Every structure is written in C-alpha cells, then in structure tokens.
Amino acid sequence: MTTDGKTILSLESLKIGYTKGARNDAILPPINASACRSELVAVIGRNGIGKSTLLRTVTGIQKSLEGKISINNKNINDYSRLQLAHNIGYISTEVIKVSNMRVYDLVALGRFPHTNWFGKIDPVNHEAVIDSLEKTGMLTFYDRFVTELSDGERQRVMIARVLAQDTAIMVMDEPTAFLDISSKYEIIHLMNELARYRGKTIIYSTHDLETAISQTDKIWLLLDDQLREGAPEDLILEGSFEHLFDSSKVSFNSGNGTLSIKKDEKGSVFVEGEGAVKYWTEKAVNRAGFSIARKKRNTIVRAPSGKNTKWVLLREDLYLEFGSIYELAAFLII
C-alpha cells in the first residue's frame, strides 16, 4: 500500500457493519485500502458481501465500527457533515422519483454545500450547474422532469449532480446496473474521462468484472476473508479473482481476463480453419461442451474456407455438412 502525497483516501483496519444494541456485527474482516487522486477504482465482490455498506461507510453516511477512514490524511470523524460534503460525493442505487423536479433543480441540489441558508442559486452556482450539465452531455435536458428520463440519462444527471457538488472524491454504488449496453459504456467512458482529465477520484462498485479489468486503475476486491487491492493486472497475476467464483462452475481465464462457465467435457474436437471463422467456430464447439484439441483427433470440424462455404464434421465414418454454426452447435449439444 502506497502512502505518498497523492493518496487522497485511505482505509486503515476499517470494520464495517451494523450495531445491534451493544453488539457490533462486522460483516467483513478489517479492511485496508487506499485510493489516489485521479484514479478510477472498482469495488468488486459477490452479492451481499458488503460493497454498498463499504461505500456508505466511506461516504460517512454510515458509522464505521472500528478503524479509520482518512481523506487528505484527516479522519472523516473530524470533518463536519458539511465539510465532508465538500470532499466526497455519493450516488446510491436508489432511483430519484420526485415528480415535478426538473433536471436543473436536481443538479442544483448538488450545490447544497456551496449555497447560502436559503439555497439561493447565484450566478456562480448557476455557472457550476451549467458546467456540470455540459460535461455530462445533459445540458439540453436542463428543463426536463427527472421522472421522464431514461435510466442512462438519469444516471448522467446524477453524475452531473455530484460534479456540481465539486468534490475530489466521487463514490458510486453500481452506476451501470440496469443500463443497456451502450449507456453502460457511455457512463464508464464518462467516469474514465472525469478521473483522467478532471482529477476526480472515482470509487464505484460493479459486477462487471471484464469492464473493470480493462478500464480501471485499481480494483478493491472484496473477498470473505480480506480486501485485496491492486491494479487489475496485479490481481490477475496473483490469481485473486479465482476466489470470487465457485471453481467447479466458472473458470477465470488469466490469459485474457475473461470468464467461462465450466461444463462436463464430452471430448475434444480439432477445428480446421483460419481467422475469425476458426475463432468463433471454436467458441461454439466449446459452448457445446467439447474442449479444443491442438492436434488432429478423431473428431474434426472443418470451418468454411475458400470455395467451401459449409461446416463439415468428420468423425470416424461420419461426414456431415452444416450451413451455419447454429446447426453445427445444435448437433454437437445433442
């Protein structure tokens, strides 16, 4: 763990959980982790392990049971609620459904720590609201009602709200859940940009391991017995991700960082062919429950090449032709 001048957030022997009467129910062993300025950090762990609790505790909404959370080397317990709001912003999974609330008003609420007792939006605050809407690409939506937005648009507005709050750290609980694929990548792209070019430290929880591995600077991996942190690549090489899965059902390919579901293997198949056609034919054969052989075996699948436009299956005395991978896979699965 590095503690140079760039570290903005650090967790030391942090215990999170709930108090029941006099008893503390810590849901995880003590956590040590840190995040630096301008970093995109993904929090990964199985459902129910305590990702949301961790994020709420880091934000100061929930009390920690033990240990220390520091922002800029100062314990968050020494910050007032308002000072904390100047340093750390938060987006939960809760969907804002206030009728008659316009996008502008929602983003303007992010200015809460900066406005006077009446919440007056003066020109400086107005400029900040407009600026945040512009950075998230939502400026033209400023007069729309928040209840009329799509999931992706609403998530952008929520990010604009935290931007308007003007904090160095942004904490987001599953910002890409419920989003369609294109909105999901747009949001990830936006978060990346904010970290890279606006110097924001963004800590977000996600279940999308593959995107996290390819996009983030650091991963906080929540396991039952500890929190492991590091660059995604470090964690891959340490073999940490394997702890996430039931190894009898899912395998994590440390070669390319992808996941696959394990199946009982029915045998091995050699695939002849080249390029993309070979690659996807192998995928289909794999999916049908066969492993891919490196050398010629009894069963051979010949992918289309040149004049030949059909998939051919050769096994002992068997010779079958298929017009598509779909037909081939359907045969192999049986």
Place this chain on the structure above:
Amino acid sequence: MKTEYLTLTATFQPSRTRHRLIFPGLILLVLIFFILDILLGSVSLEVSEVITALSGTADTGVETIIMKFRIPKAITATVVGIALSLSGLQMQTLFRNPMAGPYVLGISSGASLGVAFIVLGLSANISPDSLKGLGNWSLVAASWAGAGVIMIVMLFLASRVKDILTVLIIGIMLSGGISAIVSIMQYFSHETMLKAYVIWTMGSLGNLTASQLNVLLLSVSAGIILSLLSVKMLNALLLGENYAGSIGLNIRFSRIIIFTGTSILAGSITAFCGPIGFIGIAVPHIARILFRTSDHKILIPGTILTGSAVMLLSDIISQMPGSDNVLPVNSITALMGIPIVIWVIMRNRKYSGIF
C-alpha cells in the same frame, strides 16, 4: 466571447414565466375571496358599507358584524388555510409520502387529544367556570404537544413501512385509538366540559375571541418563519435521507426544525378551530400542479397563497350566501379535498413512491 457565453448560460435558466403569471394571479384571487368572505353571509353587505364601517362612521349594527365577526373570521380562514397547507407540504416532504397531511396521519387527532386533556382531563379537579382562566396558551401548548407526539410516533412507524398506503392505514388506526381514548375521557368528564369539548370538535372559524386570534396569529407566524428557514433542508430531503446527508444536510437538526414547525402549525389550528380535514393533504398538490416544481422556494409561498384561497372559498361556500343556514366548514373542505386525494392515489398506482 465572454458576453456571448453569458447570454448562452442565461438561456439555460429554468423557466420562471409560469411562476410570474401564477403568483400575481393567486394574490389577486386571495384578495377577491377575502373581500367576498367579508361581504357575503346571512346578511349581504355592500362595499360602501364596509368602507364606512372601517372608517368608524357606520351604524353600530353593521359595524359590529364587520369588525367583530366578518373580518376576524376572514383572517382566521386565511391563517387556517396557510397553516394547514404548509404543515401538509412539510409533512409530505419529510415523510416522502404524497398522502401525508396533518389530518390523515392523525396529527390533528393528536392535537385534539392534547386539547381533550386540558378541557376534559382537568375538569375533575377544577370548576367549569375556570376553563377560560386556563388561558389560550396552555390550550395551544397542549395541542402542539399532542401533535408533536403523534408525529414522532408516525415518523418512527413510517420509516419501517415503505408503502405509502400502509402509512395511511397506520394513521387511521392511530386516529381511531385516539378517539377511543377521548371517548373514555368524555365518559368520565363533567357535563359542561363535555359540551365545551363537543362544540370544539365541530370546528369553526368564527368562534375565536380577539385574544385567541392573537395567539393564533403569533403561533402561525412562528410556524411560517420556521418553514421559511427550512426551505433548503426540505429541498435536500426530497432526495431521501442518504442523499441529503451526502450533500451535507444535518438530518437530525433539520428534522427537529421541520418537526417543530409542523407541530406548531397543525397544533395551533386544531386548538382553536377544531380538526379541519383535507386542506393539509390537498393544497400542496394543487400548488404542485399550478407551479410544476418541487422547489420549496416556490412551493412554500405557492402553498401559502393557494391554502388561503382554498380556505376562504370554503368559508364563503359554508356561509351559503343569501340563506340563513351555515354549513360546517369541515364538510366543505372534505368535499373539496377528497377528490384531489383520490386523484393522487390513482396517479400513484403508476409511479409508486412519487409525489
């Protein structure tokens, strides 16, 4: 370039044209209703009669009607409208529930329990004649306390059930429990006190003495000041407590302020005018429809104006102008409020949780 940018951002101001039209319109409406409320009644008056009465040169009969009855009643109606609507608005935001209101959630019942303790509970020990000597402040304070206690109970229960209509049912249960307690107290109380209490429960805008009206005006002013102080907090609470906390709101402090304001507003009205239903729940929705905003900077003045207009109108209708009959103002507010409440329930079937 700089000026161009400024004009560009100026165009992204949220549109306020709607508000610029509605505010003067509502003020005008309140003025018209206020004047009509003075003029109309079992005895119809001319404007000229009112003017001469105000200058003190009219004949004593008309002057008494205007100065002793009509004007105090119109002021009371305005104040009642303001206080109940504002407390309803604050409760809807605090509970994050469009169905919240002083009457439906049992807050008015709580206030009446406070009043019952004063009027009935003490009657065992004191003579009926000393009821007046108890003072308006003790009456109103008991009412605040009753309203406050029920509000704490409701907030505690409402935080455990998220469903809007379940909260409503709990409110009905609480009101039922309170009226049971009051019935028991009535059973054991002195005849004269019982009558005083029953008359009080019928609710009226016109029975206030000058000193009671003063107490009412002072209390409601305090309540209005507290709501104006909570504008920013109420806006933050729209997002729910997690978000409100994360943007820097001190939840406990804001709850205490909003609580106190709401209890004072609802309690004071109940103490002097009896339980008046459906204004608190319905008026904030009318204001939201008119102003199409969730911003309390607009909604609070909007609710104040809408509430006064609706209550003055209810009072005018209850006078049944041109006839000698007077309808209970409770019935009028119920008939006007209930359709709005039903409309909100029907709309919420689609967006559960929205207000």
